Amino acid sequence: MPHALETRVLLDKAEDPRLATLQGYKDLVGGYATLEKAYKSMEQDEVLKELEDSGLRGRGGAGFSMGKKASFLPRGDMNKYLCCNADESEPGAFKDRELMQRNPHQLVEGIAIAALAADAGHAFIFIRGEYDSQADTLDAAVAEAYEAGYLGKDILGTHRDLELVVHRGAGAYICGEETALLDALEGKRGNPRLKPPFPAVQGLYGGPTLINNVETLSNVPRIVANGAEWFRQYGTEQSPGTKVVSISGGVRRPGNYEISLGLPTRDLIYELAGGPLPGRTVKAIYPGGSSSPVLKASEAMDLPYSFEAMAEAGSMLGSGSVIVADDRVSIPHMALRTARFYHHESCGKCTPCREGTNWTVKMLERVVRGEATPMDLDIISSVQENIMGKCLCVLGDSMAMPVSAMVRKFRGEFEAVMAEAAEGIDPHTIIDASPEALEAALEATS
Amino acid sequence: MSSEKREVTLTIDGREVTAIEGEMLHDAARKGDVEIPVFCYEPKLGAPVGACRMCLVEVEGIPKLQTSCSTPVRDGMVVHTRTDQVKKAQNAVVEFLLVNHPLDCPVCDKGGECPLQDVTQGWGPGKSRVIDEKRHFEKPIELSPLVAIDRERCILCYRCVRFSQEVSEDAQLQLLDRGDRTYVGTFDDRPYVSPFHGNITDLCPVGALTNYTYRFRARPWDIEQAGSVCTLCPSQCNVSFTVRDEKVKRVIVRDNPGVDDGWICDRGRYGFEMFGAAERVTEPRLKGGDKVSYEDAIARAAKGLAARDGKVAALVGDASNEEGFLVGEIVRGALHSPHLDSRPAAGPGIDTILGLARPELQAAVPDIDEADVILVLGTDPMQSSPILDLRIRKAIRRNGARLVVATERPTALDGGAEAIARFAPGQAAHFVGELTAAIGGAENVATPLAESLRDASKVVVVWGERLGPAATAELLNFVDAFDTKNAGTDVDGPKTQDGLEFSAHQHVGLLEVPEVANARGLREAGVLPDAGPGLAALALNGHGTEEIREALIDGSLDGLILVGVDPLRDFADTARWEEALNAASFIVAFSTFTTATAAKADVLFPLETHAEKDGTVTHPDGRLQRVRPAAGRPGDIRPGWQTLSQLSLALGHDTGITSQPTAFAALTAAVPFYASITDKSIGGRGIRWQETESAANLPNSATDAGAASADTQRVSASDEAVPVAGALALGTYRDLWAGPITELNPPLKFLKPSQRLELSPEDAARLSLDSGDTVRVTQGDKSLEATVAIRERVPEGVCFLAEGIAGANANSLLNGHQVSVQIEKLSEVPA
Secondary structure, eight states, X not given: OOOTTOOOSTTTTTTOXXXXXXXXXXXXXXXXXXXXXXXXXXOHHHHHHHHHHHTOBOSSSSOOBXXXXXXXXXXXXXXXXXEEEEOOOSTTOOHHHHHHHHOHHHHHHHHHHHHHHHTOSEEEEEEOTTOHHHHHHHHHHHHHHHHTTSSBSSGGGSSOOBEEEEEXXXXXXXXXXXXXXXXHHTTSOOOOOOSSSOTTTSOGGGSOEEEEEHHHHXXXXXXXXXXXXXXXXXXXXXXXXXXXXXXXXXXXXXXXXXXXXXXXXXXXXXXXXXXXXXXXXXXXXXXXXXXXXXXXXXXXXXSBSSHHHHHHTTSXXXXXXXXXXXXXXXXXXXXXXXXHHHHHHOOSOSHHHHHHHHHHHHXXXXXXXXXXXXXXHHHHHHHHHHHTTOSSSSHHHHHHHHHHHHHHHTHHHHHHHHHHHHTTOOOOOOXXXXXXXXXXXXXXXX | OOOOOOEEEEEETTEEEEEETTOBHHHHHHHTTOOOOOSSOOGGGSSOOOOSOTTEEEETTOSSOEETTSOBOOTTOEEESSSHHHHHHHHHHHHHHXXXXXXXXXGOTTTTSOHHHHHHHHHSOSSOOOOSXXXXXXXXXXXXXXEEEOTTTOOOOSHHHHIIIIISOOOOXXXXXXGGGOEEEOGGGOOOOOTTTTHHHHHOSSTTEEETTTTTTOOGGGOEEEEEEOOSSTTOOEEEEEEETTEEEEEEEOOOTTTTTTOOOHHHHHTTGGGGOTTBOOSOEETTSOBOXXXXXXXXXXXXXXXXXXXXXXXXXXXXXXXXXXXXXXXXXXXOOOOEEOOSSOOOOHHHHHHHTOGGGBOOTTHXXXXXXXEEESOOHHHHOHHHHHHHHHHHHHHOOEEEEEESSOOTTGGGOSEEEEOOTTOHHHHHHHHHHHHTTOOSTTHHHHHHHHTOSEEEEEEEGGGOHHHHHHHHHHHHHXXXXXHHHHTXXXXXXXXXXXXXXXXXXXXXXXSSTTHHHHHHTTOBTTBBGGGBXXXXXXXXXXXXXXXXXXXXXXEEEEESOOHHHHSSOHHHHHHHHHHOSEEEEEESBOOTTGGGOSEEEEOOOTTTOOEEEXXXXXXXXXXXXXXXXXXXXXXXXXXXXXXXXXXXXXXXOOSHHHHHHHHHHHSGGGTTOOHHHHXXXXXXXXXXXXXXXXXXXXXSHHHHHHHHHHHHHHHHOOOOTTXXXXXXXXXXXXXXXXXXXXXXXXXXXXXXXXXXXXXXXXXXXXXXXXXXXXXXXXEEEEEEEEOTTSOTTEEEXXXXXXXXXXXXXOOSSOOEEEEEEEEOOOO
């Protein structure tokens, strides 16, 4: 049973395994009725208008208006493409996996309708290679949709065509960057491209391309079915709709929760996710995945969970992935762990990201080894500043933002860790969050 | 493609700069004398990649810094390159670049001429905060036998990789791994093999890619750079010689968009150690090898030649315009003989030459960039004029040009062609005739090519001298086929619906790929049997190359002057040439190296290389360029013009030439369409005579004989190619790497080709041959051994051998006619 604070729209009936089949999708939530309506009776501009009016913001991280993005594609007779970005790889994010696994047809239907808005004849789902079973699920769903005439040539006798291909990535975080995704899809090394030209103008194989996240596209069928006004009843003025939030880290019930945007962050963490583990307190959170600047618990809890509130607080909602660090988590180690991830995943194309991630890791390693001085913290901060805004894509910033926030907000802890490590004390805490350990801890407190 | 380019005005660092709309900010800034540092940006490599982030600048109205290499200028743009924000970014990027750079400048070959050093000095923070360990790689290792790679020094600017992928299109260089572990390499660590790969050493902004031929040979402060022209092939690329102690140590590019687009091939780059080879002729010699003084040699040569007055012929190959002109003076003026030629085989008549030389028919090299369709006809630029191969690739890739290829042998450009035709060896004239007919609407084998050509408004035809005289003459009819159509539509007045297809004005430009580097200059200097300097008609025509050979054998000619030619290697029918040289009772030869031909000379003079010579050459597109002396002449070598001038004087014919300038003056006085060209107007980039006021001085073709005679010759050409049962028609080609280039340059020895018999899979199956088998290839009483190479794209019934391969030279099987060969398997490739 969903929690009372949840607003299940995308995850409606998600617990029913039949939803993953075409028949189940039709029976349980009236699936593909919207596709039929859109293909048979709507023009490109009508679909576009509905999406623009809904105010649906991209769920992949940037939060850009989906309708507006689709409207950037030039009109005219040319090969246009739609790419669904299913390369969900950011630490803390696992919402797309659940959406694809439980309700693949919602995504397929969303892609088919969005393709109308983009006037695209070819669509691709670029799914990260590690999502193997989800890719199988999608393959099966796409096959069913072709069989039923929702995809392919002359869809439902409307003379409209759409080819949809599920493409498995080879396991690189950078391929979630939309232009790197395009290069990888074209069979090249997955490196981000220089923008402009933006994909909407010159994307896949040089054609205008609309790229959207799984969750964004999953929202499309209901928006087109029920209208922009219906969608806007959820969420806030600037963040309409519901959002599937992945909560992980030091909480009792980590997982995906679908909420109406604007829900207080405190409710998200304490009510939905059950709050910190017994005997612990929340120290800080990443409000939007590992690339978002961390917020201290005191800054975060009273904020509404919305794009605008998080931006105002100097962070971001990103892909909507909350990682909770409790009081036993060593922030310098968390900074190192974060930096290592981005160092490992940097494509190496542009200098600040390639060298900056590498240098930051080396400096943070010295910090936790006790081989650094407070001056090194200044250098770390300065290096993050030198990375930010100077890279080819946002990967460099994705490390610089959280690391710089951690050094700024927890400088005392960094200095303490350096001093302790110099004396041979290891402050690194490993959170044991296995179900058995949790249960034992809960019993101990009750 | 619109040629209209709008000018815009913008402000960079307070200076008003006028630039062309769409131009990148970095390039526009240069016009205002504002230098923005870059590493990855290089317009020659295609679209900017924005990878190094060195060129970040502030553009008013845009909050984030922008990469000036990828930001097109807009009217009214206000740009700052030296604000605190920009300086901070520049400092940051330099600091980042040096995080993993070893800073081993004192032992690095690039030190002193290193962009990374310069940018660090000019835009870096001046101090380092990095105390952490740098990345390590095994170093240096062989990227190829000619280029070493030091991956620790690499700053991953992408230049070499982009060259490999977007310029030479070999796609061998790749970036492997990712992040700061990224490194440049090839698949499976295989050597990087490409005839252009040396260019990556020029492109590398650090000491990561260095030439084995130059490593640790010199430092930038004890070398001199001397600009000249490479005359190893007709491309005549502009180069700069790095000279230390009077010796060439390195050859690098000297960008000339009108000629080479800033690239050179590996022949030109690495083919300089032969300048000091032991085989070099370094002083005058007599037959048998005795060294003599210049004075003695000139006296002996003059005596021998004078005794054969009227019965002396001359053949000229590797020579400057002035040298060619002087040979003409000697033969025609001093020895009263009309017999001289500059072509290795029979060439087209003067009327054809004049017809094709018309300025309006002449394509310049940069015309390739703007062509709608490029027709490659009877030549493989990769083998004969490599830099044109890159130019054609660029036109296709960047400007959307379409390519059609019509050759005997598969070419390196086939992959990019939308239509390909293969004609049988000896059928060139017939094929060009068919193509002409097809353009006019006939349905035949050339129709697919004609389809591509028909709707093009700008056609550039890159054609090979090896097409032969008949096909060359036919080219005039081919061009007329286009003109006729224009006349029909242009005169029409208002365009009809029907006329739309052809309504655009069509322009056809021809660009020849000749057999020798300075072929055009020598012809225009009068080294032809039927034309004097300036392609002027003669009162009495002489013999061409093949007739000279026969006349020597039958005794009607007796003396021979050879300048920069090696008939025993480079001309068809080796045995007959041997006979002719033996029959000549007196030979004066000028040669760079000791060759079998040079050994037959009664008096042998040394010849300068293009690093030593002072003189002019003429590019196939009519561009006069100056070859300037860069290095010292080894031994007792005197300039060619001087020796020839003194020889002429000794023969009683005073040319008045006492220096290179007087030689050049005599040339321009004798060639009316060179009249207004001066050393100054040639300058560093050369000048096309067609673009000077003297162009009008080109003589008119006396008759339309060129075109008319083509028909008759065409018939004879097709008559000739009657296949012999059971044999394969033999086609030959000039291999890029055959000859002294790989025999006398130790670093290039690994590229020395061996003879390969190329044939189709069908014929190979019929003859039970496999790739790698050794065969004997026989034509009449002559034969050679070769290794079988099956090539999919070779048509059935034809086979190919390379010319100029020592010990197995295809020229030895040729006899001036189309020949067929028998193939006998000698041994199988070991399984």
